[in-house]
Amino acid sequence: MAYWAVVEAALNLSLSIVLARKIGIYGVAWGTSIATTIIHLIFWPRFLRKELHVPVRTYLWDGWGKITLCSIPFAVVCYLADRHWHPASMVVFFGQILVTLPVYAVCSFWIFKDELRLMWRGWRRTETVSVQDVTAE
Numbered sequence: 863m864a865y866w867a868v869v870e871a872a873l874n875l876s877l878s879i880v881l882a883r884k885i886g887i888y889g890v891a892w893g894t895s896i897a898t899t900i901i902h903l904i905f906w907p908r909f910l911r912k913e914l915h916v917p918v919r920t921y922l923w924d925g926w927g928k929i930t931l932c933s934i935p936f937a938v939v940c941y942l943a944d945r946h947w948h949p950a951s952m953v954v955f956f957g958q959i960l961v962t963l964p965v966y967a968v969c970s971f972w973i974f975k976d977e978l979r980l981m982w983r984g985w986r987r988t989e990t991v992s993v994q995d996v997t998a999e
Contacts, residue, residue: 863909866901866905866909869901869905870897870898870900870901873896873897873900873901874893874894874897874898875893876893877892877893877894877896877897878890878893878894879893880893881893902925902926903922906921906925907921907922928973928974931969931973932966932969932970932973933966935965935966935969936962936963936965936966936969939962939965940962943958943961943962944958
């Protein structure tokens with residue numbers, strides 16, 4: 863993992879320098895995004911398959927696919943909000959975030975409903991066990 867962290871850092875720095883010269887500060891953001899994406903699509907699937915026996919398809923869907931699906935409607939709403947309600951101050955900017963963020967929350971709950979249901983059941987089981995332990999004493 864350390865080797866790939868160094869590769870990612872070097873790729874990030876190289877891309878950020880090249881792209882910063884071409885498109886300015888946005889180039890640094892693009893360089894970081896491109897380097898991270900490459901490492902997450904090349905290194906991590908192979909590593910998780912080898913070390914934890916997680917299939918590549920599972921990693922890509924659960925690690926990237928679901929989050930991307932949640933982000934698309936949120937990105938559209940943010941774009942529309944910025945286009946029609948451009949913030950002139952930090953107060954308006956944070957108000958815009960408060961108005962648009964529920965879209966991401968609703969999408970996340972919908973996409974991750976099965977995982978949330980399992981977590982809820984597990985939590986309820988631990989609560990039931992804890993109550994039974996207390997009443998037995």
